[in-house]
Amino acid sequence: xxxxxxxxxxxxxxxxxxxxxxxxxxxxxxxxxxxxxxxxxxxxxxxxxxxxxxxxxxxxxxxxxxxxxxxxxxxxxxxxxxxxxxxxxxxxxxxxxxxxxxxxxxxxxxxxxxxxxxxxxxxxx
Numbered sequence: 001x002x003x004x005x006x007x008x009x010x011x012x013x014x015x016x017x018x019x020x021x022x023x024x025x026x027x028x029x030x031x032x033x034x035x036x037x038x039x040x041x042x043x044x045x046x047x048x049x050x051x052x053x054x055x056x057x058x059x060x061x062x063x064x065x066x067x068x069x070x071x072x073x074x075x076x077x078x079x080x081x082x083x084x085x086x087x088x089x090x091x092x093x094x095x096x097x098x099x100x101x102x103x104x105x106x107x108x109x110x111x112x113x114x115x116x117x118x119x120x121x122x123x124x125x
Contacts, residue, residue, distance in 0.1 A: 002026035002114040004095050009119030022081040022095030022116055026123045030073040035097045035112055036080045038121075047107040048093070049080060049104055061089035061091075085123045092118040096118070 008020040022034070033049035049069040050058045057069050068081045078095060096112035098104060105111045 002097065004114060004116035005102055006093065006095055006116040006119040009121045011122040011124065013119060014085060014123055014125050016084055016085050017083045018083070018085065018121060020038060020082070020095075020119060020121075022078045022080075023099055024076045024078070027095075027097060027114075028095075029071075029076040031100045033100065033106060033112075034069075034078040035096045035098070035106065035109075036078075036093060037096060037109055038093045039090075039118075040091040040115050043091075045094070045109060049110070050057060050106040051078060053066060053100055054105065060107070082121070085099070085121075087123050087125045090123050093118055096119040 001023045002084040005023045018112050031053045033052045036048040037045050039045040047060050049067055051069045051071050066084045071078045097114050097118045
């Protein structure tokens with residue numbers, strides 16, 4: 001059974017940094033695309049960042065230059081480093097794992113088949 005466990009959320013001030021972690025089990029991690037999505041109160045879940053098996057990375061325009069996604073295949077863990085946090089970054093952040101495919105839509109949540117429980121990030125001004 002595939003499991004994803006996020007950690008690292010919390011409450012911070014604008015301009016601060018946080019690092020989210022997502023530990024995966026139950027699937028060959030190094031071959032799997034991994035993504036981070038977020039859902040703000042009253043809004044739909046949106047794409048934040050993703051990393052493919054090739055280590056190619058992708059970001060939403062709203063976080064480009066501030067967030068960095070990385071993976072440690074030896075630890076089956078993907079990270080999201082978030083710098084210069086803004087109040088509009090407040091959301092529940094969830095990681096997701098997909099099956100490797102050349103046609104994988106990295107920013108489309110329907111392509112990911114397992115999700116973590118989510119971790120709250122709150123940024124105050």
